[in-house]
Amino acid sequence: MHKPLGTLVSTAVIGVLATGFAHAGAFSLYTESSVVATGNFGAGIAAEAADASTGWYNPAGLALIHNQQAVFGGVGVFPTAELTGSSTFRTPPLPNFVQTYNGLSGGENGFVPSFHYALPLGENATFGLSVVAPFGLATDWGMDSPVRYEATFTELLTTNISPQIGAKVNENFAVGAGIDLQYARVKFNRILGFPTIVGPVTPGAVDSLSYNKGDSYGVGFHAGVMGMFNDTHTRIGVNYQSKMRHQFHGYSQLTGKLAAPGVNIFLPATVLAADPLAFRRANDLNSNSIQLPDVVTLSGYHDLNDTFAVLGSVVYTGWNSFQRIQLNNVVAPSISGGGAITLASVNSSSPQNYNDVWRAAIGANYRVNSDLLLRVGGGYDATPTNDIDRDVRLPDADRWALSVGAHYQMRPAVGFDVGYTHLFGADDPTVNRTDPLGATASYSVNAIGKVNADIVGAQVVWTIDQVPEAPMK
Numbered sequence: 001m002h003k004p005l006g007t008l009v010s011t012a013v014i015g016v017l018a019t020g021f022a023h024a025g026a027f028s029l030y031t032e033s034s035v036v037a038t039g040n041f042g043a044g045i046a047a048e049a050a051d052a053s054t055g056w057y058n059p060a061g062l063a064l065i066h067n068q069q070a071v072f073g074g075v076g077v078f079p080t081a082e083l084t085g086s087s088t089f090r091t092p093p094l095p096n097f098v099q100t101y102n103g104l105s106g107g108e109n110g111f112v113p114s115f116h117y118a119l120p121l122g123e124n125a126t127f128g129l130s131v132v133a134p135f136g137l138a139t140d141w142g143m144d145s146p147v148r149y150e151a152t153f154t155e156l157l158t159t160n161i162s163p164q165i166g167a168k169v170n171e172n173f174a175v176g177a178g179i180d181l182q183y184a185r186v187k188f189n190r191i192l193g194f195p196t197i198v199g200p201v202t203p204g205a206v207d208s209l210s211y212n213k214g215d216s217y218g219v220g221f222h223a224g225v226m227g228m229f230n231d232t233h234t235r236i237g238v239n240y241q242s243k244m245r246h247q248f249h250g251y252s253q254l255t256g257k258l259a260a261p262g263v264n265i266f267l268p269a270t271v272l273a274a275d276p277l278a279f280r281r282a283n284d285l286n287s288n289s290i291q292l293p294d295v296v297t298l299s300g301y302h303d304l305n306d307t308f309a310v311l312g313s314v315v316y317t318g319w320n321s322f323q324r325i326q327l328n329n330v331v332a333p334s335i336s337g338g339g340a341i342t343l344a345s346v347n348s349s350s351p352q353n354y355n356d357v358w359r360a361a362i363g364a365n366y367r368v369n370s371d372l373l374l375r376v377g378g379g380y381d382a383t384p385t386n387d388i389d390r391d392v393r394l395p396d397a398d399r400w401a402l403s404v405g406a407h408y409q410m411r412p413a414v415g416f417d418v419g420y421t422h423l424f425g426a427d428d429p430t431v432n433r434t435d436p437l438g439a440t441a442s443y444s445v446n447a448i449g450k451v452n453a454d455i456v457g458a459q460v461v462w463t464i465d466q467v468p469e470a471p472m473k
Helices: 035-040 059-064 268-273
Strands: 069-090 097-105 110-120 125-132 136-140 153-170 173-188 190-192 208-229 234-241 244-246 249-255 279-287 290-292 295-303 308-317 324-335 341-351 357-367 372-381 399-411 414-425 430-436 442-463
Touching: 035 069, 035 357, 035 372, 035 399, 035 414, 035 442, 059 125, 059 153, 059 173, 059 208, 059 234, 069 136, 110 136, 153 208, 173 244, 208 279, 208 324, 249 324
Parallel strands: none
Antiparallel strands: 069 097, 069 110, 069 442, 110 125, 125 153, 136 153, 153 173, 173 208, 190 208, 208 234, 208 244, 208 249, 234 295, 244 290, 249 279, 279 324, 295 308, 308 357, 324 341, 357 372, 372 399, 399 414, 414 442, 430 442
8 A cells, every 4th residue: 555654744733833813913912011002002102101011112211200100901802813715634645635614713812911110219210120921822723623733722921021220311311221031831732633544434533632832931121212302292212122032842742542552544443442542742842943023113202282192103023033933852643654653753844934024003192181091093013924834823914903092090099091902904814835744745724814803901000109189178
């Protein structure tokens, strides 16, 4: 009989080290680090200095925070992600295994917490601390979906702790900088199987879960400057966030009949008798050195009068640093000429070839009274993905955004912010990806996606050393 598969290698469990349909700009969580940014799509975020969160977006803005302050926030991300198309598992000369789908859903809701703190050190300098999640989200296609041989569950979680300081050089100029200590964890899973070999009646008879998890620590920095004019009613800010290098280490585990001893793909009795809960684990999974991008933000803020302010931002993200993912020591099955299954440790590489991108945002603030401020904003965010390398783990697309928000000062020491952003897909992303699975086998996905998202956030701003109001007599 023709040897159907040599070794299940190459892209056996490879996909982007990322998540999500919720955003263009790949898996960046740019506005989710502050509810103020969520309320106007980040317009003016490096120049407004609305609260202690300015330490993350431009630490020079800390020089405008003159009271000790803590900001506790959280943003919920609710994506809608659908694929319509087909997938094909090929093992010549056997018949292809083809599945079609319409409106296949893979969006995964997420919650992004944040914390910011500011402590004045005198008249002209302020210390800050930010705990944010600059990259993240997840997709989940399910373990029995028509695209399961390319991806099931994918997740990236990051936590960034940044001590920072901002100081005035003079009345018109401030500078700031911070150190970024980042932890990242990834999970990227898929189903491994041989649907063309076990036959059209039971194509999932040997489907087994490939589970891969790793974590990493990285160190970077961010630094900014701010020009302040017209008695600070006009401000221009520039912030730079450095690249973040990660090399992930963890484990690879195969769970299912393909991990059971004695399975022969050509002997149905061995397949039926195999333990579906069998597993094999390797603790030496590791990746290549991966660089998350640097980000440059240019923002402007201007008070037109005591009631209206206009804001804008242009953001450059250097996604060109993200070109390839390689996983080493992945547990994968191998078939001998006689059909016997053995397990191998394989190295796999997947091209990503991201491009540098821009985003732009414009917004306005309207002060209703001394306690209530309303926000509005919108903009455009481009995707760094391309039509050749895009896959189902991240079928990203360019987006338009519309945002609204508000700040309510309930009492002198306590204020609340809320923000909402809706992301509209500028076009429908396409996925036309073929992954080789060995010398003669391959798996392809051809689909069109529909993506959008709702982002909702709230935060409390506590001015710790605010002088309390005098009691009423």
